[in-house]
Amino acid sequence: MTTVASIFESMAYGPAPEGDAPVREWLERHQLGTFGHFINGAFTKHGTTFAVNDPATGSLLAKVTQGTSDDVDSAVRAARAALPAWQQIGGHARARHLYALARAVQKHARLLAVLETLDNGKPIRETRDLDIPLVARHFYHHAGWAQLLASEFDGFTGVGVCGQIIPWNFPLLMLAWKVAPALAAGCTVVLKPAEFTPLTALCFAEIARDAGLPAGVLNVVTGDGETGKALVAHRGIDKLAFTGSTEVGKIIRRVTAGTGVKLSLELGGKSPFIVFDDADLDSVVEGVVDAIWFNQGQVCCAGSRLLVHEGVAFALEEKLRARMETLRIGSPLDKSIDMGAIVDPIQLERIRTLVDAGVADGSQMWQPSWALPATGCFYPPTLFTGVSPAARIVQDEIFGPVLVSMTFRTPSEAVELANNTPFGLASSIWTENINLALDIAPKIKSGIVWVNSSNLFDAAAGFGGYKESGFGREGGREGMYEYLVPAWKQHAPDAADPVPPVGNTGATARTEAGLPALDRTPKFFIGGKQARPDGGYTLPVRAADGRTIGEVGDGNRKDIRNAVSAALAAKGWARATGHNRAQILYYIAENLSTRAGEFARRIDAMVGGGGGLIEVERSIDRLFTYAAWADKHDGAVHNVPLRGVTLAMNEPLGCLALACPTQHPLLGFVSLVAPAIAMGNTTVVIPSERHPLAATDFYQVLETSDLPDGVVNIVTGSRDVLVKTLAEHDEVDGIWYFGPRAGATAVERASADNMKRTWAEWTERDWTSAAQGEGREFLSHATQVKNIWIPYGE
Ligand code: NAI
Numbered sequence: 001m002t003t004v005a006s007i008f009e010s011m012a013y014g015p016a017p018e019g020d021a022p023v024r025e026w027l028e029r030h031q032l033g034t035f036g037h038f039i040n041g042a043f044t045k046h047g048t049t050f051a052v053n054d055p056a057t058g059s060l061l062a063k064v065t066q067g068t069s070d071d072v073d074s075a076v077r078a079a080r081a082a083l084p085a086w087q088q089i090g091g092h093a094r095a096r097h098l099y100a101l102a103r104a105v106q107k108h109a110r111l112l113a114v115l116e117t118l119d120n121g122k123p124i125r126e127t128r129d130l131d132i133p134l135v136a137r138h139f140y141h142h143a144g145w146a147q148l149l150a151s152e153f154d155g156f157t158g159v160g161v162c163g164q165i166i167p168w169n170f171p172l173l174m175l176a177w178k179v180a181p182a183l184a185a186g187c188t189v190v191l192k193p194a195e196f197t198p199l200t201a202l203c204f205a206e207i208a209r210d211a212g213l214p215a216g217v218l219n220v221v222t223g224d225g226e227t228g229k230a231l232v233a234h235r236g237i238d239k240l241a242f243t244g245s246t247e248v249g250k251i252i253r254r255v256t257a258g259t260g261v262k263l264s265l266e267l268g269g270k271s272p273f274i275v276f277d278d279a280d281l282d283s284v285v286e287g288v289v290d291a292i293w294f295n296q297g298q299v300c301c302a303g304s305r306l307l308v309h310e311g312v313a314f315a316l317e318e319k320l321r322a323r324m325e326t327l328r329i330g331s332p333l334d335k336s337i338d339m340g341a342i343v344d345p346i347q348l349e350r351i352r353t354l355v356d357a358g359v360a361d362g363s364q365m366w367q368p369s370w371a372l373p374a375t376g377c378f379y380p381p382t383l384f385t386g387v388s389p390a391a392r393i394v395q396d397e398i399f400g401p402v403l404v405s406m407t408f409r410t411p412s413e414a415v416e417l418a419n420n421t422p423f424g425l426a427s428s429i430w431t432e433n434i435n436l437a438l439d440i441a442p443k444i445k446s447g448i449v450w451v452n453s454s455n456l457f458d459a460a461a462g463f464g465g466y467k468e469s470g471f472g473r474e475g476g477r478e479g480m481y482e483y484l485v486p487a488w489k490q491h492a493p494d495a496a497d498p499v500p501p502v503g504n505t506g507a508t509a510r511t512e513a514g515l516p517a518l519d520r521t522p523k524f525f526i527g528g529k530q531a532r533p534d535g536g537y538t539l540p541v542r543a544a545d546g547r548t549i550g551e552v553g554d555g556n557r558k559d560i561r562n563a564v565s566a567a568l569a570a571k572g573w574a575r576a577t578g579h580n581r582a583q584i585l586y587y588i589a590e591n592l593s594t595r596a597g598e599f600a601r602r603i604d605a606m607v608g609g610g611g612g613l614i615e616v617e618r619s620i621d622r623l624f625t626y627a628a629w630a631d632k633h634d635g636a637v638h639n640v641p642l643r644g645v646t647l648a649m650n651e652p653l654g655c656l657a658l659a660c661p662t663q664h665p666l667l668g669f670v671s672l673v674a675p676a677i678a679m680g681n682t683t684v685v686i687p688s689e690r691h692p693l694a695a696t697d698f699y700q701v702l703e704t705s706d707l708p709d710g711v712v713n714i715v716t717g718s719r720d721v722l723v724k725t726l727a728e729h730d731e732v733d734g735i736w737y738f739g740p741r742a743g744a745t746a747v748e749r750a751s752a753d754n755m756k757r758t759w760a761e762w763t764e765r766d767w768t769s770a771a772q773g774e775g776r777e778f779l780s781h782a783t784q785v786k787n788i789w790i791p792y793g794e
Helices: 004-010 021-029 069-088 090-107 109-120 124-152 171-185 199-210 225-233 246-256 281-297 310-326 345-361 411-418 434-443 476-481 557-569 571-575 578-594 596-607 612-629 667-678 693-703 719-728 741-750 776-782
Strands: 049-053 060-065 156-158 161-165 188-192 218-220 239-243 262-266 271-275 303-309 364-366 382-385 402-408 426-430 448-451 484-486 524-526 529-531 538-542 548-553 636-638 644-652 655-659 682-686 712-714 734-738 757-761 783-791
Touching: 021 109, 060 199, 069 161, 069 188, 069 218, 069 225, 090 109, 090 124, 090 171, 090 199, 109 124, 109 171, 109 199, 124 171, 124 476, 161 171, 161 225, 171 188, 171 199, 171 239, 171 476, 188 225, 199 218, 225 246, 239 246, 246 262, 246 741, 271 281, 271 411, 281 303, 281 310, 281 402, 281 426, 303 310, 303 411, 303 426, 310 382, 310 402, 345 364, 345 402, 402 411, 411 434, 426 434, 434 448, 434 783, 476 636, 524 557, 524 693, 548 693, 557 655, 557 682, 557 712, 557 719, 571 682, 578 596, 578 612, 578 667, 578 693, 596 612, 596 693, 612 667, 655 667, 655 719, 667 682, 667 693, 667 734, 667 776, 682 719, 693 712, 719 734, 719 741, 734 741, 741 757, 776 783
Parallel strands: 161 188, 161 239, 188 218, 239 262, 271 303, 271 426, 303 402, 382 402, 426 448, 448 783, 655 682, 655 734, 682 712, 734 757
Antiparallel strands: 049 060, 156 484, 364 382, 524 529, 524 712, 538 548, 636 644, 644 783
16 A cells, blocks of 8 residues: 555655646647648648657647648748738837747747657646747747848848758757747748647747738748758758768758759767766766757767766765666656657657667667556666777767766867767766866867766857757857848859969060079978978969969869868967967068059059059958957857856867969958957868969068968969869868859858868959958958857755
């Protein structure tokens, strides 16, 4: 018999189920759970449907329509038609709509939480306490950005119609992360939810309509990857935001290359969870529970790689096993369970396959002794020890409740292990020593760092990754820029890009005495030294009138590889202080100034027109601009609801490849190199293909300006050939390309392999103006934001 005394003795939990009546009623109201799409403010008649199941029971929840390309097209048309009015109502009116959406989410919180739990299988405790409150928080926060748009984003305008594709792990939260900033910016949306979890998106669309959101501003098209493909391929969208697997992210990068569609990708992760020997191990254990067993580990930023200082590894693993033994898994609607169901049998099978691979590799696998529920899609919390850093379970994203544990001896070994992954989404650092934590945080290549905490999110702090975890940020000011474009740029025409004339069209230059000029073929500038072209080939450089005025080396793959190695070897530049970098930029400007006449003559000879001196003066001005910025492109301390601080730090990308515009041989070169190095990047630069001599003359300025070797490397030759090698190079972190559309397309496509960040532009830009040729746009392309969360209190 159960007595109060026996309950106190065992501390056993009784069942505490949340009722699902509101969801059943909602489904019944919609043709017994059969849905069309939500387009232009109303549900469409359903088409061919597929089943949506409750993963905890396997039973049918609803049927939704498989979206065709015609469905996608009508949704895009509705979004396009709604765009002008949505932009014209202005920031304040949009703020009111977003505020109304936040309020509506709160009013329907219970319905949304239960629906999400039934559809996804995650515990009601999570949907009720985390997903849905955060959804409301995102709409509130972005109501604020809508209100402040004109003042805080002066000169910017909403990018237009946005296609948004989201995954199944946080269905409504991912919707909010994407829809809220888009609507705030004055964009309209076509959203495709994941095929496993489309229901809260449909429910939200209806709630939004009832809250007065104008028809066509938010459209939801359901379906699987084929529907996603149709949306990606649609030429009527201006921006595409995707969250999901790295594999699909790469496909999307390739398909959208050269279309001009603005792209943000939030992809997979294999985040390290680093425990130093002075960490509070009991807190660490709870941190691990939040890191990898939250949402059954189906979290892109899950702390799935436990890296433990050797001295405490045994003790921590013991504590972890004990804690795993007490985790409760079961009906997701039960308020007292810790872990719910895996989203779908397909995902369960993926997890099993990877775990089997771990066991076959010889790693030790441990699972608690309790049994799983007899039916439904469940997987137990799992710990692997004795794994090798190269094992598949260490490298691949498992996206399930599976933790792999490894040890390290020194902080630098921890950093090395942490960064030994193609991903770079999040990381977690556990130590009682704040100096150590803040020393390690900048060394980890990830967009988010949680100190003594894990899986903290907020609308005010940007979320997004480095490397193959994608690019772009969601949340905060930086997230807003993903949905905005400078107004001048929106309708800029394609830039003219005169190709170098072929063949020897004129006489070779002669000296004043009429003698042939002494052959002086500038070499490349690699690692601070002048280097001969590997192939020994040269290209002629023509004057404006067609005469040959010199030759430059014709670089090849080997030259590019050497230049990249030199740039990588110069990483110490990232640690130079802003003040120090500024001093060097001023010194470069000073040295350029003393040779202004010589540079001006050279520019005049190449370009004609007599504007050489003005170009030199503008270049000096621009160098001053970035010397000024070097210690002023500050980060931020975000105001998140946390007892602590969230530091948003602007970090350099690393090794940047820069393909300079054809016009303005010196100004174009300086306009790219100066912001890149001011922010701490090292560079491989391809100067103007037609007018390269200003850049090669620049070596001497660099050599006399205290710039460390390898920070700027210059290889001349055929821009589109060289840039392709750079785009394909795995160790190049970012690439800027200013040239014709075909070249830009090739750059964007080739860079998908390692998901390097690209800025490829083929439209006209006035390099001579401060509004277009310099400033924050350049600084933000030269940096990426790392958000470091530091809670305080004992
Ligand atoms: P997925 O990347 O295939 O699906 C995400 C979304 O993209 C869904 O809405 C899907 O319908 C859509 N989609 C699929 N193929 C597409 C295409 N070719 N073009 C456009 N849209 C497309 O992810 P999936 O298959 O659901 O999960 C596979 C693995 O991906 C997981 O095991 C996990 O490792 C990873 N993943 C990572 C997520 C993250 O948040 N980083 C989220 C979901 C999955």
